[in-house]
Every structure is written in C-alpha cells, then in structure tokens.
Amino acid sequence: MALEATLTSIWDYDVAANRVQLDGNWSRMLGGPPGETVTPIRELLARVHPDDRRRATKASFDCIAGRTAEYSQEYRFRDQQGEWLWVHSRGRVTGHDEQGRASRMIGTNIDVTQRKATELAASRQLEFLQALNQTTLELMERRSRAAILEALAGHAAPLLEATQVEVALVEGDELVTHAYGGARPTRGGQRAGRREAALSWQAIDAREPVIRHGLIAGAEPAPQYRQAGFQAIALFPILHGPRCLGVLGFMREADQCFNAEDRQKGVLLAQLAALAIHNASVYEDAIQVTEAKTAALRESEQLYRSLVESVSQGNYIADRRSIFTYCNPAMYVLGDFAPGELVGQSSFRLVAEEDRPQVMAKYRQWINDPSIRHVTCEFRVVAKHGRQFWVEQNTDFVRDANGRVLEGRNMLRDISERKEAEAALRRSEAQLRQAQKMESLGTLAGGIAHDFNNILTGILGFTQLSLADLEPGHAAVPWLEGVMKSGERAKGLVQQILTFSRKTESSRSPVRLQSVAHESLDLLRSTLPAMVRLESHLDPGCAAVLADPTEIHQVILNLCTNAWHALPEAGGTIQVTLAEYAVDLAFAADHQPLQPGPHLRLAVEDNGAGMEAETLERIFEPFFTTKEAGKGTGLGLAVVHSVVHAHGGAIRVHSTPGRGTLFEIFLPTLPPAEAPAPAGAPADLPGGRGERVLVVDDEPDSGTVITRLIEKLGYQATYCGEPFQALALLYTNPFDMLVTDLAMPGLPGDELARQALVRRPELPVLLLSGFIEPGKQAKLRQIGVREILDKPPALAELAGALHRCLNGQVTKPAAPH
16 A cells, blocks of 8 residues: 555566566556566666666666665656656665576665656756846846846846847837847847837737747748747847837747746746846936936836745845844745734744754854855744745855845745655665565575474374374373374464465465464463463354465464554453354445455454554554564554455454554355365275385485385385485386475485486376475476475375375365465
C-alpha cells in the first residue's frame, strides 16, 4: 500500500541472465495494467532518454563491478503513451557468484516526474522574479531616459530568450526606436510609419500584445522582420494609464513559439518599461522643479508598488531589528493574516518554535558580516491559526557605506510539496533497506534449513528405527514418541521460517483451525512470561476452511506476540476465540472481499495500551512500527494482512487507548462434503520385495538412517557417501532404484541423476534434500526425477514415494498459492 501511494516500484536484476523483474507498480507507473513483468535489460535501456542512457548504464556497470557501493540515478524513461517521465532509480548488489562477481541487484524505481516539473517551474519563476527585481533596481538608479531604455533592452533579451529586443516610442504619427538589446547590436534612431510598422501599430491601437510565428513563410505585413531573418516576434504595448507610450518588441531567429509564460513575462516587462519611462520623464522634468511632476513621481512609485504586490510570492521588508516595515498582500495571504497585521511586529514570530533559535543565530551572523549581500535559507513557518508549512526565504540586505544593515528585502516561497517529496524519498530508501534485510534473511533461512533438516533426519530417523525395534509396551516408547513429536515441531518451525522469508511457496488444503490454534497456543504458552495470562475459547464444532496451516499458525503467533508487547510490564490477559460467524450482505459490503455466508471468526484481544486513530490507520503498512529501534521490523501485521486477504478473508480492528485492542479475522468455511476426514487407524505401509536401492548422501548420519529405513520397508539398500563412486556403482551393478541427496560437494544430486539417466533412462530416481528452492522442483522433474521429498521424511512418506517410483507412478506437486 505504501509503495502504491508513493509511486514506487521494486526491481530485481539478474545480472547473469540480463533480465530485470519488476513488480506490478512499474506497469502502473508506465500507464499500463498492474502486473509483474520480466524484461531484458537491453529493452529497458532502449526506453531511457538518449541523453541519460550512457550515464545511467555506466552507473549500473560501476555498481556491478564494485567501483561504487550503491547505484543511484535520475533519468527520463518513455512510458506506454510515448511520454517521458522522470525516474529515480536506486539499488545495491545483493548476490555474487562463486567467482565473486555480482550476480544480482535489488532496488527501487520512484516516479519523480511531478517533483522535477515542480522544481523546474519554481526555479524558472524564481530566476525571472530575481532578474526582474534586479532590473527594477538598476532602472531606478538611472535618471536619463536614454540610459533607462538601454538598460531595459539589455536586460529584457535574456529574460525572454530573444535574439533581439527593441524599444520604440510613439512620436506623433511615427514610431522611433530608441534602444536595442540582445545578440544583434544596432543603433537607435530608426523611424517607421503605420505602413512600415503595421504589427507594432496594431498592438498600440488594440492595447494588446501581438505575437506572430513563422514569419519567413507567412504573409504577415512584417517585411522588416523577414528581411532581418526573424521567424517569431512578440510586440507588447507600453501602457501608462490611458496613454500608450510605445512598443517593447522581442524577436527570435529560430521558429520557437512565444508561449503563455513568455506572454506573461512580456506584459510585466512592458509595465516595468512604462514605469521606468514615466519615471525618467518625471526625473527630467523635476530638474525644472515642477510640483506637478513631483506628484506624478508619487503616482509612479505607487504603480511600482502595485506591480510588486501583484506577485504571488510573499514579499516583505524588515529593518535591522527584523521588524516588519512593509508586507505585500501575498505575504498576508500566505500566513492567514489580516492586511496590516504584521507591520510593526518581529518577523521571527512567524518562524516555528523548533527552528527559531537556528534562524536567529544565522541572522546575527549575516548582519554582522559586511560582505554578505544575499542569503537563502529554509525553515518552517507557523500561520496565524497554527498551520505549519516549509518556506524558502531569499533576502537582499541593504547596507550603508560602512556595511551596516539598514533593512532586508525578503521573498518567501512555499516549498511544502518539495519537502513532502523528499520525505517520501527517505521513506522509500528505508523500505529498500528493509527489503534487502529480508533478502538476507531468506538466504540465511535456506542455509539453516538445509543443515538443520539434515540433523533432524538423523534424529527422527534413528528414533523411528528404535520404535520399530521395540515392543509396543516397552517403557522407552513414550519417551521416543516425545522425541518424534519434538522433532516434528522443529521440522515445522523450519518450514515456518522458510515460508516467512518467501523461500517456499504455500499450498492450501481443507483444515480445521481448532487444531492449528491449539498447536500455536501451546507453543506460545512455553514462551510467554508468567505474568501474561493466555485464555482460549475454541469451538470444537467449527467447520473447516481452505488454508495453509503454516501461514495461519504464523498469523496467530504474530497477533498474540503483538498483544503481548502491548501489555504493561506488570502483565495482562490475552484472549483467543474461535467460533462460527454468519456474514450478511451489509457486513460483506463493508469488509471486502468477504461474500455473504458462513465464516469462522478468529479473535485475539488484549487489555494493553491500545492505539490512537492515527496509528490504527497505518498498522498494516509494510515496515511501519511503533516499537523502538531493534525490537521490530514493521512486518508482523503486514504479513497478517497479506495472508488473510490471500485466503479470501478480512480483518477488523477495534482499539481504545488505555483499554486494549481486538483483532478479528473472518475466513470463509468449506461445505461439509469438502471437510477433512477424521484421522483413522494408520494404514499398512507399502513395502518392497527385495528390490536393490542405492542410497547416496554425503552426510553419514543422514545417509545411514535413510538406508536403514528403506531396509525396514523390505528393500535391499546400499549406502554410498561419495557421489562419483555412486555413479560407478550404478554403471556396474543392477540397482533397481536411486535415492540421492541434492546438495553434495563435487557432484550435486541433480547432476548425479542426470548422468545416471543418460546411461539408464528407465531408472527410478527419488531425490531428498534439506532445502529445495521452489523454482528448482520443475527442473528436477524435467531431467527425470520421479519423486522429491523434504528431509527429514516421515516413514509413511518414504514408503509411498519408493512404491510410486518403482511402479511408474509420479506425484504431481501441489499447486502453490
């Protein structure tokens, strides 16, 4: 759920096969239907933007070669509709082959298109506003009209990426060009009437911008622009009140259209030009000391302030003591303040309390350093009614001749979206680290399972042989049966570890949850401290469900362990209830994917600390935990949620802070005809008729016990601990069957079987192993292995597998879920 909310996809790169497996979020990010995909790496690289492909490829090779510890790249990727989206890809090498070369990488892809677009738009807008502010300051420093127009033309060209800018003023019935700017330096003074400058006069008469593209091939009345080689022009009337003073024109050689953003910038620059031209006239007339011109100057300054106040960002001026002396309207809107409410107040009152000491310390450092003219900082702001958000503040200090700060001119920009995107990225990185931990756990689990199951093979096998040799009433029988029960529990524990770490696939069958719950609670009672009371109310008449007993066992353990951890140190009570429950139409509608009908209700309730509503909303998120570091992975309830929904069930949670929590699980029941039959008396085991069986296992205890069990079943068994020697025995002796371990040094069991079947295709082969990867079983059957058993095998399982092998029967593996 968290991965979907943050548009994050997890990928798994098989370096040797050059294939990448991507989860369902990747297809959804590209605009396709959700679903896992496996794609050659070259096909993925072909869809990376050509400007980014080489960099991204080199970074991945550097990580694979060990030159860098981590792969981290941002690049553009073409989606299903042919559009480019930005992807932040990160990963690490998680596996190596026998030569130490990288064989596997795991990582995440995060869609950062929105963040990139926001950053680009914000950056461009900020750059323009800063340049506009700088241009305004420089124009205000000039007095003559010629100097103002020359500075305006020079600054305006790069702001709109124009090849040339011209400022033409109305003089009678003519337009006179007074200044040029851009890459084509031209002297002013050119005059044009209505016929020669038809487009400019059109803008003047309509008091609206005129924008034209494709002038070379077009029929617009603009011969002077076509002759000069311009393909796109934008003409903005310079308006001052009811008068139009002239035209501010932008020309481009390339046929690059002027867009809506260019139009908005041009209008602002034309307004600035009007104010600057008017100011120049005012200052020139002020030399003659006219009161009328002085009043016009005040009007011009008011118009300039109106321009600043129309900007959407918050702007304010503060004196040396950080007291507000001016705020534009956007500043009041940003903080939910009434107009005029901030003037005379300290600007530090807006800074969040947790950030205020650092901001004040930096401010003291800045004002005491005469060399600092401009600074940028980020901090949290508290609005009038308590709303808190992040801002970026750009400050220009105005200093006197001695470097002393007189005032600070500030611009605030809300950057909350960017901060949220950065926080989401950090959460995704944490999830990747947890996923890598789980991958390591899976690898460790496989190794433990193999070695531990080999040990259990000896323990359980020798115990079975001992029981077979004893009379039913012998005093040692109960003790040996206890050893068998403990060994079977240990075997089940290994399977739980493998299932949890996703090293084995689950399979479902009709199960009565009463027995699963009894076994789980018996295990819990042996681990819970004495001050924790575990109560159970399990209805013995409950119907069966279609389930994986190991996964349901894990669900009960996880819920009870969570309940235990929620109890105070003095202890408390955990109550487990199992009963039938009739789901009606209304209940099913509120608890998808349930359907109306008979269900089982499994409830786990504690009288512990309980949870707040905010915590309840996130308890099933992967990697979310309220426990302190090192005491939880955040996966327990996520696993419960996944298992229950995979079984077609639903979960309901009630919690009250200080009173406790109740988890309720609802699972659909099976019709009586599909329920498991009661256990009856054990059937006679199928035995052999003296057939010769070769047993191959590099572990002497395991090999010896398997050999003795086979002999007990009526076969002639020969044990061999060295696979190459076993191959020679097969070639020179008429064995009727081969029973081999899988993991053996020098010649693994699958290769031993393959070579034996090349010489004797009809030879029945039974393979045993302490741990087999789920995907490998199909390959073993393809080479001719008839039966596959996990170590340690029960005597009945071994007897059945031997009988089926020798009689040409093959057991199909259970369908995984």
